[in-house]
Amino acid sequence: MIRYIASRLLRAALTIALVVTFAFIVLRLSGDPATIILGPEAPPEAIEAFRHNWGLDRPVLVQYFDYFRAILRGDLGISMRDGRSAIELVGERIPATLALTIPALFLQLAIGIPAGVYAALHQGTAFDRTVMVSAVFGFAIPSFVLALALVLVFSVKLGWLPSGGRDSWMHAILPILTLGLGGAAALARFTRSAMLEVLGRPFIRTASAKGLPWAAVVRGHALPNAAIPTVTLVGFLVGSLIAGAVVVESVFSWPGVGRLLVVAVSNRDLAVVQCLLLLVAASMVTSNLIVDFLYGVLDPRLRQGARAGA
């Protein structure tokens, strides 16, 4: 188990290093921050001074290694826009984003898993078909369309909920729904097929032949096996929640990291963008790490595979 965890941790660290490198390259390729921040009309001396100030006139490789060393020290640079540290800027936005993503994740789990299990146990019924159809919609509708549709119904037509801002808990409802519903549908569909697959396996018949009541067969034998593939999808959903937050926060004017990212990218505020990418990468990697760890907990075959060094 220790070996299993160690190998996953190493892989996680490598992934983050790659993301950091990738972010560095893409941002340097995508345009000169000096001209964007100072404007195309700025005098050449001013642009030169700006570049010198921020170390942009040094060789790219030197910039890269400096940047990497700084990250290892925990120094993510200073915003080129307002001179505050990038970590501070990003840090003060995190609670707002968590206030959307955590409830959205719970919404996904609370709707998706029970609906999927129930649909699998009642295959072919009206409920099952409803779950399947809504799952297709949930998958297919982009979050900005769903966001606008929700605003149209609940804010414009019914007037029940505010359409943007962050003044009360009421303001969080529509963004949370937008973030959560698509994933809930995907999770329901996936849980359903995982359950159906497991219910068809021979050990389910063994458990029934033993005399276990059906509810106990489902609880004790089917669910623990169906949980293994489902955990993979949940890990993926956590990652997509962070990506989804970029869109949803923009639509609902929610002052979280997603909106900060949009603003920072359009300003070529390198330090802030890099800090945000690192945050996104770190949260993706962490959720994958948790998934890997849960695999080990849920599936004894993986634990043993790791022991054997496989």
Added chain:
Amino acid sequence: MAGPLIRIEGLRVAFDGAPAVRGVDFAIHRGEALGIVGESGSGKSVTWLAALRLLPEKAVVEGRVSLDDDNLLEAPIERMEHLRGGRIGMIFQDPASALNPVLTIRRQMAEALALHRGLSGKSIDAEARRLLDLVGIPDAAGRLKSYPHEMSGGQNQRVMIAMALAGNPDLLIADEPTTALDVTIQAQILDLLQLVRRETDMALVLISHDLGVVAENCDRVAVMYAGRVVEEAPARTLFEAPRHPYTRGLIDALPTLDAPRRLVAIPGVVPDPRRMPPGCAFSPRCAHAAPACLGAVPELRRLEPGRRIACARAAELDLQPAATALPAETARPEVRA
């Protein structure tokens, strides 16, 4: 002799309108070992899964399965749960997939012990160890903590047997218990089933496509073809003088170790359940088919005590071993090597 332990009458099973079992009658007495042989799709496993109501809901099951005063096909589900594992244990073909991969052996055995023996805590461990000892698993205490993937196929099948014995059943149904195992392990598992039967006086239904396995281990053998029993006789009688052309064909297709000979295959394949031939289902493959065979489906008739056969020409046929076979006294297969 008291009445039979379990009696199946007129059992029919159909999936989506396709009949898999087309009227089967069996009676099994206490302590008796009945072998059921047939090719894949002959309905031999489906018959017993239907009797225990372990088939998916889309299966349409008719008939009667009596165990003492219960009709298993109509008993309330709670009663069935009590009987499954309690009065009737069942083990399956591929032990590696028949055990839950994410639960320990202890947990899987404990369920049966808690359900049917009312045990809990320490007494479960003690009894589970005793059962694993009984089925010949070394280091039983250590094995309780194991998962199925940490053990061999043979050991898993021993665990399956131990689990099936947990409820002290009167009848054990072994559905192709050795098919997925190596030949040497097969013999061990069959020996174990015999040992267990001697120690517990439990009746056994041994389902197999291997006539040899059944011959060695059963008192009585029923041969199934296309969802019906075509011949039933004491094991030795069936082998020495089969009366149904299909049984004859199965015996001729068996290899022998003591005097190798050319094997004789039965031509053709099992008919599609949706397109059964008229009359006797075996007639298209039968070397002895006559116009009479194409009329009505031949009934399973009692020929002499303990012997039943479903062949329109049973009385007139004298089925000799295939030309390339050896004299009858050596034709009996030797499966244990």
